[in-house]
Amino acid sequence: MKYIGLFLLALAPLSASAITSFSASNGTPFTVIIDEFNTTETEMANRLVIVANFGANGTAQCTWTANATNCLAANLFSVTFTDGDTYPTGGNHFWTITNLTGSGNPFTLSSITFNGVVAGTVNGVAFDRCISASGNFNDNPSSGGSCSTDGTTGSDQGYTVDDAAGGTANITAVAAYTNVLKISSQATQNDIYGVMTLTFGGAQAFNNGKSFTFLADTDLVRGTIPEPGSIALLGSGLLGLGVLARRRRKQ
DSSP states (O other): OOOOEEEEEOOTTTOOOOOOOEEEEEOOOOEEEOOOOOOHHHTTTOEEEEEEOOOOEEEEEEEEEEEETTSSTTSSSEEEEEEEEEGGGGOOEEEEEEOOHHHHHOOOOEEEEEEETTTTOSSSEEEEEEOTTTOSSSOGGGGGOOOOOOOSSSSOOOOOOEEEEOOOOTOEEEEEEEEEETTTTOOOOOOOOEEEEEEEEEOSSSSSTOOOEEEEEEEEEOOOOOOHHHHHHHHHHHHHHHHHHHHHOOO
């Protein structure tokens, strides 16, 4: 996959968990009918599939549910969100990932993937990054950017993944957006994505009940449909079947 951008975020002090860099790639493109701008934790329930990778110890997957357990997967990890609009205005709405493995079972969390849009689904969750008129990928209000409404019309202004106060000191993460989205009647603007992955590193291993906090903007999207290329491929297949049927009738 060809990366469309790789930019260094301003480093947060390593006294707390920190996003150190992020990138984006097209991955598998999807077209959605509408971006509804905002979504709450409750609205994301049963739509956001979360996969935690514990390296050599395997993976754990769950679909987030808006209840007290908040995606507890075999007591290995949890994801929580301070309920409210997921556009993190003022930094009040942040995400927390916690490694629930204890000292007797100290699996290290190496990465976590949030998958909001998959083929064949109707409703999904999109990660909306901020984009400026100059295409600046790091244009968060917290980093001094204007975060104008450039980008996909109808997707609001977005907020690129960023640090949040708290979390275990000296755990870092590299963030990657994949599976670019567009609204059906518009060109792809590279500011909304169906998948976000955090890959962890830093001086502190992410294990033994440690946590990581961050900010990310999610939108509720509806109407996932095949890309035009897929539709063309399907059409050519149906045309081929029609030709074959006519030949059989002539025989």
